[in-house]
Amino acid sequence: MIPVCRIEDLPEGESVRVEAGEIGGPIAVFHSEGAFYAIDDTCSHQDASLSEGWLEGCYVECPLHAALFDLRSGEPTCLPARKPVRTHAVTVVDGMLYVHPTVHTVPGEPVRAVQEEAVA
Numbered sequence: 001m002i003p004v005c006r007i008e009d010l011p012e013g014e015s016v017r018v019e020a021g022e023i024g025g026p027i028a029v030f031h032s033e034g035a036f037y038a039i040d041d042t043c044s045h046q047d048a049s050l051s052e053g054w055l056e057g058c059y060v061e062c063p064l065h066a067a068l069f070d071l072r073s074g075e076p077t078c079l080p081a082r083k084p085v086r087t088h089a090v091t092v093v094d095g096m097l098y099v100h101p102t103v104h105t106v107p108g109e110p111v112r113a114v115q116e117e118a119v120a
């Protein structure tokens with residue numbers, strides 16, 4: 001479990017990148033439409049940071065070649081990305097946001113981000 005920040009420090013429409021060396025790369029955490037989502041930060045197409053992309057509802061657009069990823073599943077919805085990125089569970093405990101890095105995913109069964117506490 002990786003501490004990210006206090007929920008008030010990640011306003012709606014913003015993202016933050018956290019290091020997660022144990023899973024081989026950083027994680028991007030997003031706050032969008034009242035929920036928090038976490039996916040691999042590195043785009044599955046090339047080496048771009050998705051936390052620096054443009055957030056559009058439950059999707060983030062890669063800043064390098066504009067592939068769009070669904071934050072709920074990690075699946076790309078358009079080219080040039082063809083492979084999904086991993087999703088990671090997110091929890092809020094006493095106002096603190098945590099990410100639970102996903103080490104493995106089952107092909108075809110993406111792990112979905114969860115939220116245990118509603119955002120005020």
Ligand code: FES
Nearest residue numbers: 043045046062065
């Ligand atoms: S690096 Fe993300 S779409 Fe190319």
